[in-house]
Amino acid sequence: MKVIGGSASRKLSKNIAKELGCDYVEAEVKTFPDGEKYVRIPEKVENEVVVVVQTTYPNENLIEMLLLLDSARRWGAKRIIGVIPYFSYARQDKIFKEGEAVSAEILAKIFSMHMDFFATVDIHNPEILRWMNIPAENVYATEPLSEYLNRYNIDVVISPDKGSVERGRRVAEKLGAEWDYLEKKRIDGMNVEIKPRKLDVEGKRVAIVDDIISTGGTIVESSKQLKAQGAEFVVAGCVHGVFAANAIERMVPYVKDVFCSDTIEREQSKYSVAKPIALTIQRWL
Numbered sequence: 117m118k119v120i121g122g123s124a125s126r127k128l129s130k131n132i133a134k135e136l137g138c139d140y141v142e143a144e145v146k147t148f149p150d151g152e153k154y155v156r157i158p159e160k161v162e163n164e165v166v167v168v169v170q171t172t173y174p175n176e177n178l179i180e181m182l183l184l185l186d187s188a189r190r191w192g193a194k195r196i197i198g199v200i201p202y203f204s205y206a207r208q209d210k211i212f213k214e215g216e217a218v219s220a221e222i223l224a225k226i227f228s229m230h231m232d233f234f235a236t237v238d239i240h241n242p243e244i245l246r247w248m249n250i251p252a253e254n255v256y257a258t259e260p261l262s263e264y265l266n267r268y269n270i271d272v273v274i275s276p277d278k279g280s281v282e283r284g285r286r287v288a289e290k291l292g293a294e295w296d297y298l299e300k301k302r303i304d305g306m307n308v309e310i311k312p313r314k315l316d317v318e319g320k321r322v323a324i325v326d327d328i329i330s331t332g333g334t335i336v337e338s339s340k341q342l343k344a345q346g347a348e349f350v351v352a353g354c355v356h357g358v359f360a361a362n363a364i365e366r367m368v369p370y371v372k373d374v375f376c377s378d379t380i381e382r383e384q385s386k387y388s389v390a391k392p393i394a395l396t397i398q399r400w401l
């Protein structure tokens with residue numbers, strides 16, 4: 117078995133290979149002058165089980181993943197396990213307004229045509245995997261995320277919207293902390309409104325836990341409420357650090373720490389999802 121690392125997920129791929137005790141092969145990736153991608157798996161993987169790892173954000177990494185899968189198939193790999201640590205376009209998982217495309221569905225269907233098994237991490241909505249007609253698993257980052265949070269002796273874990281309540285509850289359970297949630301209304305791409313809600317956070321150490329931090333709007337508005345209600349401090353943790361535009365600068369005045377996993381490799385990647393991914397792969401071997 118070999119783990120092939122795409123350019124968006126090299127560190128994580130190496131760590132997955134380490135966890136699995138197998139070879140890591142770095143994909144050759146070039147960009148042509150017009151922006152198009154060239155991809156090559158430089159080692160023979162004929163009749164091998166290959167694990168192709170590549171986050172699909174931003175867009176060019178999505179194309180790279182498709183090319184990597186094609187290269188693995190052309191080598192004659194015995195089985196292709198596709199791992200997309202951060203599955204982009206997952207938030208459009210239904211039609212909100214007539215005439216829209218459902219990006220999560222079309223991508224799930226395309227990927228499943230080019231792999232035999234699929235794993236992703238904390239996908240925005242696990243129901244998306246139903247569109248893939250192959251064994252597909254949503255791996256949870258709960259364990260390593262909670263391990264990182266241990267250093268803060270957190271009293272309360274807050275989910276910034278109802279959709280992430282389950283994640284917050286699981287993390288709180290691991291930490292032996294309380295948990296609660298806020299209710300969010302999105303105004304536009306950059307701004308959200310958090311409904312005022314009385315929370316028991318006076319003098320407490322609080323962690324906001326979400327799947328994605330994109331513009332940071334959700335964290336900023338949630339932290340404002342938590343601070344106004346007397347929280348001792350607030351830290352903000354997520355699985356996927358998209359950090360669009362000036363998200364970090366926006367959040368810094370309100371939180372003691374902002375951190376994410378290595379599904380998107382960032383300066384703020386403070387914990388790794390290599391272990392839970394490797395455990396899932398091992399079950400398929």
Ligand code: R5P
Binds near residue numbers: 277280305306330335
């Ligand atoms: C939305 O449903 C997600 O779970 C996140 O809460 C959202 O993507 C965060 O976005 P932003 O950082 O732009 O507020």
